[in-house]
Amino acid sequence: MASKNEIKKTLENVIAGKILYDEPMSHHTSLAVGGKAGALVFIKSEDQLIAVVKRLKEKKINFLPVGNLTNIIVRDGGYRGAILLMTGMKKISYEYTPGRDYLISAQAGAALVKVVSLSVSDALTGLEFCAGIPGTVGGAVCMNAGAYGKEMKDVINAIFLLDAEGEIKTMNREAISFSYRKTLLPPDTIILGAQFKLKKGERTKIKKKINEILQWRQKKHPLEFPNAGSIFKNLPMQIAGKLIEDMGMKGMSVGGAQISPKHANFIVNRGSATASDVLELIALIQSKAEKEKGVKLETEVVIVGED
Numbered sequence: 001m002a003s004k005n006e007i008k009k010t011l012e013n014v015i016a017g018k019i020l021y022d023e024p025m026s027h028h029t030s031l032a033v034g035g036k037a038g039a040l041v042f043i044k045s046e047d048q049l050i051a052v053v054k055r056l057k058e059k060k061i062n063f064l065p066v067g068n069l070t071n072i073i074v075r076d077g078g079y080r081g082a083i084l085l086m087t088g089m090k091k092i093s094y095e096y097t098p099g100r101d102y103l104i105s106a107q108a109g110a111a112l113v114k115v116v117s118l119s120v121s122d123a124l125t126g127l128e129f130c131a132g133i134p135g136t137v138g139g140a141v142c143m144n145a146g147a148y149g150k151e152m153k154d155v156i157n158a159i160f161l162l163d164a165e166g167e168i169k170t171m172n173r174e175a176i177s178f179s180y181r182k183t184l185l186p187p188d189t190i191i192l193g194a195q196f197k198l199k200k201g202e203r204t205k206i207k208k209k210i211n212e213i214l215q216w217r218q219k220k221h222p223l224e225f226p227n228a229g230s231i232f233k234n235l236p237m238q239i240a241g242k243l244i245e246d247m248g249m250k251g252m253s254v255g256g257a258q259i260s261p262k263h264a265n266f267i268v269n270r271g272s273a274t275a276s277d278v279l280e281l282i283a284l285i286q287s288k289a290e291k292e293k294g295v296k297l298e299t300e301v302v303i304v305g306e307d
């Protein structure tokens with residue numbers, strides 16, 4: 001495992017943007033918890049990304065591409081390697097060939113909400129379900145993010161990626177397998193961007209749908225506290241939040257982490273939570289669900305780093 005100095009030496013001569021060493025990830029994750037990353041590298045372009053990844057691989061230093069960190073828990077021991085923050089790669093473009101498809105392409109670091117805004121301004125329908133999901137295109141594609149019965153798989157036309165050999169590839173929709181909250185890409189793939197295929201719609205209807213979704217989220221989700229969205233995946237026949245509520249766990253706390261009294265599948269940071277508090281609460285829920293309901297709750301949030 002690489003020390004801060006090794007990472008610093010490795011990245012010294014690579015033209016990367018800003019790099020923060022020994023950076024507390026609690027300053028960057030939406031749950032506001034997490035230990036230090038050896039390096040947090042602010043990626044600005046594909047060329048930079050390729051150079052940084054090549055150098056890290058040569059030196060066998062671990063790395064992790066991330067978007068807006070709205071679905072990640074970094075353990076308190078931190079991440080011994082480089083976290084590559086993709087939010088600087090954020091170009092979005094719209095393409096329409098008369099009689100053919102309406103396509104929006106976006107780089108991995110583009111905010112999903114920006115893509116939704118562009119689709120609204122061009123009266124394109126299909127991305128309404130993404131309203132209020134606070135991630136990037138890369139994070140949403142990786143997670144096959146979804147809501148209200150739709151998932152990224154319903155709108156993806158192609159994914160642009162950097163493969164394990166450092167080659168840029170395009171994977172068309174037909175070649176990609178998707179599962180619940182996971183897009184099955186080849187190992188060690190970095191998502192560079194995606195293309196979405198949309199349909200022409202009516203702007204007023206699209207806006208109405210989006211407003212309804214945003215109001216629903218405001219009412220149901222504890223957006224007033226740092227959180228990472230749904231902690232657990234739903235079970236095939238059971239909603240995770242309902243199951244946790246039925247076990248009487250709403251409002252339960254460990255340290256500064258609390259099962260939201262508003263929505264039982266959200267854990268919120270009441271101000272002083274650590275990643276260990278959140279993970280302890282997750283373990284308590286999982287153990288109670290197994291003992292009392294005979295089910296295994298799997299996390300939807302991605303957990304990385306050292307204890």
Ligand SMILES: Cc1cc2nc3c(=O)[nH]c(=O)nc-3n(C[C@H](O)[C@H](O)[C@H](O)COP(=O)(O)OP(=O)(O)OC[C@H]3O[C@@H](n4cnc5c(N)ncnc54)[C@H](O)[C@@H]3O)c2cc1C
Pocket residue numbers: 030064065066067068069070071072086108132133134135136137138139140141142143144145146147189190191192221223227228229230302
């Ligand atoms: C208030 C709130 C509401 C939410 N609502 C929803 C919802 O309705 N539906 C839903 O599905 N999710 C929801 N989420 C969770 C989260 O926003 C989504 O999963 C989002 O798509 C994650 O995007 P991100 O950019 O933050 O990814 P991150 O959290 O940064 O990363 C998530 C995963 O993707 C990987 N990743 C990120 N970028 C890349 C890349 N370029 N290449 C390869 N891998 C990459 C990371 O390594 C990690 O494994 C919600 C979260 C919050 C806080």
